[in-house]
Each structure stands twice: as structure tokens, then as C-alpha cells.
Amino acid sequence: MNLNQLDRIRTGEGFIAALDQSGGSTPKALLQYGIKENSYSNEEEMYTAVHEMRTRTIKGFSFDSKYILGAILFENTMDRSIDGQFTADYLWEKKGIVPFLKVDQGLADLENGVQLMKPIPGLNELLKRAVERNIFGTKMRSLIKEANPAGIKQVVEQQFAIGNQIAEMGLVPIIEPEVDIHSVDKEASEKLLKAAILEQLSTLGKDVKIMLKLSIPTENNFYSDLMDNPHVIRVVALSGGYTQADANEKLAHNHGLIASFSRALSQGLTAGQTDDEFNTMLSKSIQDIYEASIK
Template identity: 85%
Template sequence: MNTKQLDRIHTGKGFIAALDQSGGSTPKALLQYGIKEDSYSNEDEMYGLVHEMRTRIIKSPGFDSEHILGAILFENTMDRLIDGQFTADYLWEKKNVVPFLKVDQGLADLENGVQLMKPIPGLNDLLKRAVERNIFGTKMRSLIKEANPAGIKQVVEQQFAIGNQIAQLGLVPIIEPEVDINSADKEQSEKILKDEIAQHLSALGQDVKVMLKLSIPTTNNFYSDLLNDPHVVRIVALSGGYSQAEANEKLAHNHGLIASFSRALSQGLTADQTDDEFNTLLSKSILDIYEASIK
């Protein structure tokens, strides 16, 4: 584990950029960027286009270490180059931004009010490659749709079991049990979730470090006590489908929580914008998300 990077994530001012749409969500991300599905004829061309989009974001002057602490990539991006360097090396060496890798393979079907992660075949090999590519940490997402205690317990058990496997290889896992922002009993889900997380944190080995990525809570500062747990490097918040303005507004009321936004970060960016238009809009988004993260 890179102690410089650990210190930056633990104490730095800023937020984490989520640039990790993958597989099924890539066409959607490209469409939001103004690239229609008939613009590419196979997966390789599609991933080439999405890498161009991410490269444009990462190389933009506003994408800087003054505001951004880390960036989450997905496997295809990790294996591609920016200006002759692997993406993770470019992020750290040129931008002073800490690289993370999304490792999950998407969500299983809804059961007990939750969607667990699908099995992750070859996870150990992927993690070893991540270490070789100088990745600092990982991210994996589950989804909670109902306040079902048995389902939420399963989600947290799965997250921490895989999180432990990741930590054994010297990477810092981001545990992400998202609570659906449209869920009718969101607040109740959060109460059950917090208790489960607290139990699993107390059972971790002394040196194990994790991060938590959570939906912005219904009750402000609800996760504050988890911030002080010695195992927790940082708690980051996902935008979860809120618009950027809404997500920023809610985040600003939760002290110590920082953003890890995906859609809310790239909102309004399109392929046909001039570099000036693109950079101006991205810089404004970054500044607004940063301001909400440091309150």
C-alpha cells in the first residue's frame, strides 16, 4: 500500500471522481455524452470511444489534485494508455490523483429486497494485475431496495468477505452497499445498514483499512460515528440518480462525507463541445462538487 496515497485519501480535501461505467452502462454513458449507438459497430470501438471521453476528462485542466483526491476506473480503462502511460500511472504521476479500480461484475437479480453482487470469477488475477498497474484501491457495488434485515445482512456480509480478500493483497476496498434513493423505506434501510456495517468493522483484523461508499443519508450526519472508526479511511457518497445540484445540496449538509459522483460529475458534457466549452463546464462541476465535499 502506498502510504502517500493513503494519507492523501484519508486527510486530503476534495472528492473522488467515478469514471467507472462499464459493460452494460457504457452505451448509456456514451449517449449522455452525445455519441449514439450507431457510431460504433463493436465492443472494442465502443470502449475506444469511452476511453477518449475519459481521457478528455482526466486531461482537462480543471481535473486537478487541488479538488480531486482519487478516480475510479474500470478494467478496460486500467489497461489503456494516456499519453503513453497506463491510466493509473498518468493519474498519479501527472495529476497527483489516486487510482481505484471497479472490480464487481454487476448486480444479481432482486432477492430479499436487495441485489447482491454477481460472482466475480478471476477476482484474484484481476487484483494481482491491479497491483501491477499501481492501483491503490477497489470499488464494488450492491443495491438495497427495501428495509429487509435478512437481505441487508447478506449484502454487508458479501461486501466485507470480498473486501477482506482485496485487503489481503494490499489494496484498500471501497465497500459500496447503495441504498436506492427512491426506496419507500430508505431511512429504515439505512438504520439496519449502519448496524450491520458497525458489526463487520469491529470484526476486521487490526491492520485492515476500508472505505465506505454510501447513499447520502435521509438524516443528516447519520454516518458520522462510522467516520471515526480506525478501520475507515474515508466515507464517500454516491449521487445515486440525484441531479448534480440536488446531490451537492444534500452532501453539503453531511460533514465529513465527500463526493464520489459519476453521472453528476459528467452531467452536461458532450462530444461536440469545443475544448473551451467542455473544460469550462467540467471545471464548474468540479468546483461545485468540491465545495459540497469540504463543508
């Protein structure tokens, strides 16, 4: 583990940029960016288009360590280069931004009010490659739709079991049990979730470090006690489908919680914009999310 990166994530001011839409969500991300499905004819062309979009974002003048602590990539982006350097090396060496990798393979079908992660075949091989590519940590997402105690327990147990496997490889896992922002019993789910997380934290080996990526809680500062846990180096928030303005407004009421936004970060960015227009929009988004994260 890179101790400079660990210190940056633990103590730095800023937020985590989530640039990790993969397989199933890539066409949607490209469409939001203004690239229609009929403009690429196969998977390779699609991934080339998404890498061009990612590169344009990462090379933006405001995509900088002054505001951004880390960036989450997906596997295809990790294996590609920016200006002759692998993406993770470019992020850290040129931008001072800590690289993370999304490792999950998407969500299983809804059961017990939740969607567990699908099995992750070849995870150890992926983690070995991540270490070789100078990745600092990983991210994996589950989804909670109902306040079902058994389902939420399953989600958290699965996340921590795989999190331990990741930590053993010297990487810091971001554990992401998202609570659906449209859930009718969101607050009840959050209470069950926090209790399950605290229970799992108590089982970790004393040197294991993790991060948590959670939906912005219904009750302000509800996750403060998780931030104080010695195993947790940072708690970050997903935007979860809120508009950027709504996500920022809610985030600002939660002291110590920082953003790890995806859709809310890329909102308003399009392929048709000039570089000046693109960078102006990106810069404003980054500034606004940064301000909400440091309150």
C-alpha cells in the same frame, strides 16, 4: 500500499471522481455524452470511444489534485494508456490523483429486497494485475431496495468477505452497499445498513483499512460514527441518480462526507462541445462538487 496515497485519501480535501461505468452501463454513458449506439459497430470501438471520453475528462485542466483526491476506473480503462502511460500512472504521476479500480461484475437479480453482487470469477488475477498497474484500491457495488434485515445483512456480509480478500492483496476496498434513493423506506434501510456495517467492522483484523461508499443519508450526519471508526479511512457518497445540484445540496449538510459522483460529475458534458466549452463545464462541476465536499 503507497503511504503517500493513503495519507492523501485519509486527510486530503476534495472528492473522488467515479469514471467507472463499464460493460452494461457504457452505452448509456456514451449516449449521455452525445455518442449514439449506431456510431460504433463493436465492443472494441465502444471501449475506444469511452476511453477517449475518459481521457478528455482526465486531461481537463481542472481535473487536478487541488480538487480531486482519487478517480475510480474500470478494467478496460486501467489497461489503456494516456500519453504513453497506463491510466493509473498518468493519474498519480501527472495529476497527483489516487487511482482505484471497479472490480464487481454487476448485480444479481432482486431477492430479499436487495441485489447482491454477481460472482466475480478470476478476482485474484484481476487484483494481481491491479497491483502491477499501481492501483491503490477497489470499488464494488450492491443495491438495497427495501428495508429487509436478512437481505441487508447478506449484502454487507458479502461486501466484507470480498473486501477482506482485496485487503489481503494490499489494496484498499471501497465497500459500496447503495441504498436506492427512490426506496420508500430509505431511512429504515440506512439504520439497518449502519448496524450491519458496524458489526462487520468489529470483525476486521486490526490493520485492515477500508473505505465506504454510501447513498447520502436521509438524516444529516447519520454516518459520522462510521467516519470515526479506526478501520475506515474515508466515507464517500454516491450521487445515486440525484441531479448534480440536488446531490451537492444534500452532501453539503453532511460534515466529513465527500462526493464520489459519476453521473452528477459528467452531467452536461458532450462530445460536440469545443474543448473550451467542455473544460468550462467540467471546471464548474468540479468546483461545485468540491465545495459541497469540504463543508
